[in-house]
Structures are given as structure tokens and as C-alpha cells.
Amino acid sequence: MKTDKQLQKDVMAELSWESSINAAHIGVEVEQGVVTLSGYVDNLAQKWAAERVVKRVGGVRAVAFDLAVRLAGADRRTDTDVALAVVNVLDGASTIPKGAIQVTAEDGVATLRGEVIWDHQRQTAESLVRGLHGVANVINMVSIKPKVSLMAVRSEIEAALKRRAHLDAQDIHITVEGDAITLSGKVHHWIEKNLAIHSAWSTPGVRSVIDKLVFV
Known part of the structure; x- marks a missing residue:
């Protein structure tokens, strides 16, 4: 297991290696495997890139962000221009x-x-806006509108899980309350867990997916 000092060194090296990020003003602190990034970057795209970079470093248990976006003069736009874009x-x-x-x-x-x-659709909207010139941050308050009764598609969710080659649907239990789906039971690999969650989110009208799956 890496020490916090070694992990800090690896994160700083990974940030410096990533050409899409200006890491000159990014500070890195590590405590018990939790990485905290502080300072500022030049645009929102760099902030999200920094998150991806840190998460791919081995040994990182969690990431906390105190990283601001400080747009340079040439990158600043009026709020009207931002809204129109x-x-x-x-x-x-x-x-x-x-x-x-x-x-x-x-x-x-x-x-x-x-x-x-x-x-x-909600995630795509946020992703598109993140990359726009002059956007310092995105607050996504878009909600999911129910299209059909979730109870009516419960059997379809179970069928979708069974169709997945890597998934043993018999060990996964699905409960529906209103517009929320809860997944519980056992999975053997991360791919099984991710497939189950993705299948649940793919159901029209789902507003939340509660993950209670455990590894065996």
C-alpha cells in the first residue's frame, strides 16, 4: 500500500503529465488515501479533467475538490453570451x-x-455545457419526468439483467417505491454492479437508483 507521501507524489506527477491541464496552480494534499485538490485552473474543462486524472492513480480512495475556476481575461464572457451559448x-x-x-x-x-x-439526457446536457468557452461552473437541477408506471416495467428490468452475459440476476433483488428503484443482493464483479445500475437508470421515469448491492 502506498504511503500518503508517495500517493501525493504520484498524483502531482500525473497532473503534470496530463497535457490538457495547467497544473501550475494546483495544490495536492493526501491524508489516509484521500486526495484534496486546492488552488485554481484556467477553465471548467481542466477542473473536470483533473478529477479524471486523480481517479486513475492507483491507491486513491477518494477525492475532495477545493479547486476554483479562474477564467483569464480572454476567456471571460458576459452572462448573456454564456446563456446564449x-x-x-x-x-x-x-x-x-x-x-x-x-x-x-x-x-x-x-x-x-x-x-x-x-x-x-440530463447527463448529456451537463457534459455539453461543461465544455463551453466562458462557463466557470455548471449547476444541474434538471429532473427526470416519469413516463410510465415503474411497477409496469419491473419485469422488464429483471429481464434486462438476465440478458447480460456477466450478470447473475438471481442474486439481485429489485424493489420499486414510487419513482425510486432499489437494487440489493449480491454481485461478483464491478461489471455486474455497473450493469445492474445502468439497467435501472435506463428505465423511463426513474428519478433515483439506490445501490445496496454487495460483493461476494
Whole structure:
């Protein structure tokens, strides 16, 4: 097992190695395997890239962010320009219904509100906005709108789990309460766990998936 000092060294080296990140102003602290990033980066894309970089370092147990986005003068845009850019990129997304998501912008922070049918639409919207020039942060308040009764598709979820080659559906239990799905029982690998969660989120109308799966 790596010491905190070695882990700090590895994280700093990985951040410096990643060409998409200017790590000159990023501080790294490690305590019991928990990595804290502080300081600032030049744009939101670098902030999210830093998260991905740290998570791929072996030995990292968790990541805490105290990392600010400090836009340079050339990267700053008015809130009107930011809002227009967000609206345009969302309107151009074929998987997101036009007008489903409303946008506000304040001090470079884009807030998304509205309702969509699928969770992947909610995630796609946030991902698209993150990469826009002049956006300092994204607050995703988009909710999932139920399309059909979850009880009616419970059998379909179980069937989807059984179709997965890596998944033993007999050890996974599914309960439905309102618009929430709870997965419990046993899995043998991370791939089984991820497939089960993905199948649950793929159900129209799901607002939350509670993961109580355990490894055996």
C-alpha cells in the first residue's frame, strides 16, 4: 500500500503529465488515501479533467475538490453570451428535446432546470455545457419526468439483467417505491454492479437508483 507521501507524489506527477491541464496552480494534499485538490485552473474543462486524472492513480480512495475556476481575461464572457451559448448547444443536441431545459447564467455559472425523460439526457446536457468557452461552473437541477408506471416495467428490468452475459440476476433483488428503484443482493464483479445500475437508470421515469448491492 502506498504511503500518503508517495500517493501525493504520484498524483502531482500525473497532473503534470496530463497535457490538457495547467497544473501550475494546483495544490495536492493526501491524508489516509484521500486526495484534496486546492488552488485554481484556467477553465471548467481542466477542473473536470483533473478529477479524471486523480481517479486513475492507483491507491486513491477518494477525492475532495477545493479547486476554483479562474477564467483569464480572454476567456471571460458576459452572462448573456454564456446563456446564449448554452441554449444553442442544447438546441443542437439531437437527444435532448428543444425547450425541455431552461438556462440561467450568473457570473459565468450556468444553471440548468427543467424535466427530461431519460437520465442520459440530463447527463448529456451537463457534459455539453461543461465544455463551453466562458462557463466557470455548471449547476444541474434538471429532473427526470416519469413516463410510465415503474411497477409496469419491473419485469422488464429483471429481464434486462438476465440478458447480460456477466450478470447473475438471481442474486439481485429489485424493489420499486414510487419513482425510486432499489437494487440489493449480491454481485461478483464491478461489471455486474455497473450493469445492474445502468439497467435501472435506463428505465423511463426513474428519478433515483439506490445501490445496496454487495460483493461476494
